[in-house]
Amino acid sequence: MLNNIRVVLSHTTHPGNIGAAARAMKTMGLAHLYLINPQRFPDRQAEAMAAGADDVLQNAVICSSLDEALHGAVLVAGMSARVRDISQEVFAPRVAMSTIMEQAAAHPVALLFGTEMSGLTNDEMARCQFMVCIPANPEYSSLNLAAAVQLMGYELRLAAVKGAVEPGKRAAPELVPAPAEQVERYFKHLEDTLTEIGFLRDKQSTKLMYKLRRLYARARLEQEEVNILRGILTLTTQYHTKLKQKSE
Amino acid sequence: MLNNIRVVLSHTTHPGNIGAAARAMKTMGLAHLYLINPQRFPDRQAEAMAAGADDVLQNAVICSSLDEALHGAVLVAGMSARVRDISQEVFAPRVAMSTIMEQAAAHPVALLFGTEMSGLTNDEMARCQFMVCIPANPEYSSLNLAAAVQLMGYELRLAAVKGAVEPGKRAAPELVPAPAEQVERYFKHLEDTLTEIGFLRDKQSTKLMYKLRRLYARARLEQEEVNILRGILTLTTQYHTKLKQKSE
Missing domain, CATH: 3.40.1280.10 (SPOUT methyltransferase, trefoil knot domain)
Structure with a gap:
């Protein structure tokens, strides 16, 4: 370990x-x-x-x-x-x-x-x-x-050492957090999307992103969750783009 | 001592x-x-x-x-x-x-x-x-x-020093999870929005919502975070509505 x-x-x-x-x-x-x-x-x-x-x-x-x-x-x-x-x-x-x-x-x-x-x-x-x-x-x-x-x-x-001595107490389903760069890609994606929909737009933005980071940091995102969350973001953007194209 | x-x-x-x-x-x-x-x-x-x-x-x-x-x-x-x-x-x-x-x-x-x-x-x-x-x-x-x-x-x-070992709470801002009904309102709002943008649309939906619930449950959302997340959802919907109106 x-x-x-x-x-x-x-x-x-x-x-x-x-x-x-x-x-x-x-x-x-x-x-x-x-x-x-x-x-x-x-x-x-x-x-x-x-x-x-x-x-x-x-x-x-x-x-x-x-x-x-x-x-x-x-x-x-x-x-x-x-x-x-x-x-x-x-x-x-x-x-x-x-x-x-x-x-x-x-x-x-x-x-x-x-x-x-x-x-x-x-x-x-x-x-x-x-x-x-x-x-x-x-x-x-x-x-x-x-x-x-x-x-x-x-x-x-x-x-x-203790872990080796004491039989492990396996609690709950095991969590496998996604690697740092994957989580980081999500945050970038999130920030981009929130900017596009007009949620992030001023000096508050950095603070808000920190708060969102904190939330997801606590959860320790798994890879599948990163995929789901990014899927939502992608769809949000695609939908926008489609609508935008239509409206142009 | x-x-x-x-x-x-x-x-x-x-x-x-x-x-x-x-x-x-x-x-x-x-x-x-x-x-x-x-x-x-x-x-x-x-x-x-x-x-x-x-x-x-x-x-x-x-x-x-x-x-x-x-x-x-x-x-x-x-x-x-x-x-x-x-x-x-x-x-x-x-x-x-x-x-x-x-x-x-x-x-x-x-x-x-x-x-x-x-x-x-x-x-x-x-x-x-x-x-x-x-x-x-x-x-x-x-x-x-x-x-x-x-x-x-x-x-x-x-x-x-009593309490030096145990902390977890000897810590910074204490986490105050939002009451269940507030979290529930967020999940309803999330589901509605995801349906609107076309992310949830078939039998997979229930499973996906379950996964998203699991994620946010781990994080134990605070009230402020519920507000931020719902703010994002509200803005997403408003933005969509505007774009829809344009495209019609």
């Missing part, structure tokens, strides 16, 4: 943190590191901090976009240092583990970490199905990036 | 690790750092790595002996990177927490960390009531010192 987990670090400023994160990952049995536009990489400081986890660094996938880093992931969990004024659901690591491990049993899952200074951007958060917030001192919640990776890796390892 | 916990670092080699440990401590609400003969301290690297936890560094107690560092502690738990051939009992952090917190409710408790390279000496281990071993990748169990402090601090915080 741990092999289906990828750690995605977005726009990391300090190469030392990348190395330390790689080390933290390896100690917990995680191997897949994705870097979105790191400020400096490869770098000697990263190698120094990685210690014996140089293989994790060497196999790191450097991406130029979020899409690239999330390609194929059926679940994206974003890390948040504090509970901000965001629309997503927020869970403590231990609570998030059941959902994460359930998916990671069969599909790629991404843990998305923002920059050291400011965390995830709104656009990055919008791509997450939910946020994970590490319980911390409210007066000083600034965990080092690699420390956050370490804690998440630790919880993942405990969850993975 | 966290106020009764002291983190004791013995003969630490790299001052950066002392700083990073201080930061890790503060993020988890730990304040008492004891240093037994640190190789270099105070040090600029320690300060740099401590970030906003400079107060923990400044209040650090420098000791010249183990006795001094453990003075007053009713319980000493030693950290071990791996289960060695030692006589002490070894617990995973989560298992050790109950004993540690029980004592820390009223008395000073020490967590003893050895050097980066070789961990605790035999003499140091002999002073511990039990050892704590962080579950790690058996092929690479070399956690950074500050990372180990971070993990222990995290477990201590979860154990000490």
Whole structure:
């Protein structure tokens, strides 16, 4: 299961943190590191901090976009240092583990970490199905990036080991969420259609799209559902186009 | 309870690790750092790595002996990177927490960390009531010192702060699902609209509606979302009517 987990670090400023994160990952049995536009990489400081986890660094996938880093992931969990004024659901690591491990049993899952200074951007958060917030001192919640990776890796390892020990309690029909790029295509389709029918048209639009994203993020759309929803959108547009042509 | 916990670092080699440990401590609400003969301290690297936890560094107690560092502690738990051939009992952090917190409710408790390279000496281990071993990748169990402090601090915080583990709700905007009748009105509206645009038209319809219901049921729609979704439907219908009139 741990092999289906990828750690995605977005726009990391300090190469030392990348190395330390790689080390933290390896100690917990995680191997897949994705870097979105790191400020400096490869770098000697990263190698120094990685210690014996140089293989994790060497196999790191450097991406130029979020899409690239999330390609194929059926679940994206974003890390948040504090509970901000965001629309997503927020869970403590231990609570998030059941959902994460359930998916990671069969599909790629991404843990998305923002920059050291400011965390995830709104656009990055919008791509997450939910946020994970590490319980911390409210007066000083600034965990080092690699420390956050370490804690998440630790919880993942405990969850993975426990899952192997305890017979799984299979609840409800199993949900197989669609990969990130499929969900993203739906949102694009939705936005286009809502613009065409005149629902999105001003500054409110972005906010509305965030709200719609939040709704569907909670549901974690399956591929068939994406197809149904896009089918509705396609028909809406086709119908419009037909009517438009008639009326012209 | 966290106020009764002291983190004791013995003969630490790299001052950066002392700083990073201080930061890790503060993020988890730990304040008492004891240093037994640190190789270099105070040090600029320690300060740099401590970030906003400079107060923990400044209040650090420098000791010249183990006795001094453990003075007053009713319980000493030693950290071990791996289960060695030692006589002490070894617990995973989560298992050790109950004993540690029980004592820390009223008395000073020490967590003893050895050097980066070789961990605790035999003499140091002999002073511990039990050892704590962080579950790690058996092929690479070399956690950074500050990372180990971070993990222990995290477990201590979860154990000490009620509600820190459970959240799910320790979270941002609480989800308030819309009442059933509102959701039902949405489904009726959806069905009507989908019929109008020609998406629902045969025996498949019931099945499709069932699938759409399942999707939105998972999301547990809030009232605002019901309003947004119904707004989209209303606009779709209005738009269609306009186009129809044009085309007639």
